[in-house]
Amino acid sequence: MKRSKLILSATVVAAVGLLLGACGNGGGSASSKDTTTVDVFNIKVETKDQLDELAKKYEESHDGVKINVTTVGGGQDANAALQSKFSSGDEPSVFLLGGLADVEKWGDSLADLSDTKLAKTAIEGTLDGATKDGKVYGLPMNIEGFGLLINKELFKKAGVDVEGIKSYQDFEKAVKTLDSKKEDLGMKAVFGFSAKEFWVVSQYSAHFTSPEFDDNLQKIYDAKTIDFKYGDQFKKYTDLINKYNVQPILSLDYSTSVEEDFANDQVAIVHQGNWIVPTLNSLDPEFTQDKLGILPLYVKDDTDGKIAAGAPWYWGVNKNKDEKVVEASKDFLEWLYTDKDAMKVVTDEMEFIPAYTNFSSDAISDPTSKQIFDYLSDGKVVPWAHNQYPDGFSQTQFYPEFQKYLNGDISWDEVLTKGKEAWASDRK
Missing domain, CATH: 3.40.190.10 (Periplasmic binding protein-like II)
Known part of the structure; x- marks a missing residue:
């Protein structure tokens, strides 16, 4: 009995050792390989909490995708932080563009988003600040x-x-x-x-x-x-x-x-x-x-x-990432503005005026923001x-x-x- 217990204990210890060894030597890499990670670089500090929560909700309904949100701003130099990420090789998958100057600056890294659903449903004129040579390189964050x-x-x-x-x-x-x-x-x-x-x-x-x-x-x-x-x-x-x-x-x-x-x-x-x-x-x-x-x-x-x-900020997607990451990045952005629950967060909690035609002005919480949405829809801007x-x-x-x-x-x-x-x- 004692010998059997010893053999069993040794077996258990050996198994645990093998398991720990496998983890330590990258045994968990099979899971890592199956996970597509999208790194989002956000500079709108007032949206940090909501964007973090939306990332978690997206992960819950999209197996194998991890959304990491990094928010920089509120006294920090966001442009310098973004430049630092690119310089260090830690390039984000999704980042914000401030207009045509940023489209030109980051042009070698920007995916063409012209064929995305969001580009096709953007309110007329809202893509202009991220469009170059007829191609759309950024999707409006909001109006x-x-x-x-x-x-x-x-x-x-x-x-x-x-x-x-x-x-x-x-x-x-x-x-x-x-x-x-x-x-x-x-x-x-x-x-x-x-x-x-x-x-x-x-x-x-x-x-x-x-x-x-x-x-x-x-x-x-x-x-x-x-x-x-x-x-x-x-x-x-x-x-x-x-x-x-x-x-x-x-x-x-x-x-x-x-x-x-x-x-x-x-x-x-x-x-x-x-x-x-x-x-x-x-x-x-x-x-x-x-x-x-x-x-x-x-x-x-x-x-x-x-x-x-108009749109003061645009979501850009890094085309130099792995193809799976690029597609997951596009899908995450599309989900933000088309999923029913996410849309509610965008209008009610972030208090955004949406830049897309699938939203109704009725979803906007305050009367003045509705006025602005209507001015834009009527071309009076x-x-x-x-x-x-x-x-x-x-x-x-x-x-x-x-x-x-x-x-x-x-x-x-x-x-x-x-x-x-x-x-x-x-x-x-």
């Missing part, structure tokens, strides 16, 4: 729209009918009416334009530059010169804003403008986009449902009103033109001159002249 966001309740209290604003003249009249009632309404000023933020100025400029290039992103990206064809309208809006804005306008930052003044009924109008909806919801969910609205800008003529909307400006133009060249004008230090003609010179120099 973001911006323009003059308003507090409809303050307009109503001032006796201004928002639906009746159909022209620049109507808008100017509304602004003056709001200003005349600001003390009764407890407002600091009509506008809360945060001119301290270069990106706000950059986005604002897109309304007036895009029409010059027929609202075509490729034309903007290729343009050797800019004439500021709609510079007069640019000036009209800028002067109106500066006159009726919280002062000093150059000191007004995003946080004060949106989280303090706009959210607390201290100003009636800010130049922002639907990305402020989650912030407003965290402060007062009723604000976005009952008060928030958006007005177009009238640029090409005094009655042709448009907002700016200009694209994200500023993303196609020459590198550094917005922040280091145009923005400082724009600030000088707001401060009364230079003339509007000087702003435009210096802008033209800088653009031409950058695009030589």
Whole structure:
């Protein structure tokens, strides 16, 4: 009996040893070989938790596929982190592109996505920022729209009918009416334009530059010169804003403008986009449902009103990965925007405006985002033109001159002249 027990024990130990040895020597590699791993590089930090959960849900219904999500941002230099990954050989399978400049930069690594279902169901115009030579290299992450966001309740209290604003003249009249009632309404000023933020100025400029290039992103990206064809309208809006804005306008930052003044009924109008909806919801969910609205800008003529909307980010797929990884990457992206449960996360939790026609505007949770979706569907938008400006133009060249004008230090003609010179120099 003792001898039998010893033999049995030795057998068990030997078996365990073999098993552990197999694992240690790559015995688990058969399983690894059967697993297709998709590495997703995400730079939208506000979507990290939802994207991590969606990756798990995808894995549950797709045996043999592993989705690894790496999220970089929130103070980190996402572009540098992505470059580091490529330089080290640890290239992601899926990563985000910011427009045509990124398509050109990463062109040797991008798969042609023209034949994907998502490319075929993308809302018209939303693929333009990732299309080159007729081929689609990026799929829209979402839609973001911006323009003059308003507090409809303050307009109503001032006796201004928002639906009746159909022209620049109507808008100017509304602004003056709001200003005349600001003390009764407890407002600091009509506008809360945060001119301290270069990106706000950059986005604002897109309304007036895009029409010059027929609202075509490729034309903007290729343009050797800019004439500021709609510079007069640019000036009209800028002067109106500066006159009726919280002062000093150059000191007004995003946080004060949106989280303090706009959210607390201290100003009636800010130049922002639907990305402020989650912030407003965290402060007062009723604000976005009952008060928030958006007005177009009238640029090409005094009655042709448009907002700016489009895809700020695109999902690119690394074509240099194994074929199985490339196909799994495409399938994961398609699942994100076609699976019923995933679609609900996209609209309800990520609070995205979807860029695909299989979504309904009814699925969008807040009224202003629905407005933006409808503007885009109706073709009443200009694209994200500023993303196609020459590198550094917005922040280091145009923005400082724009600030000088707001401060009364230079003339509007000087702003435009210096802008033209800088653009031409950058695009030589």
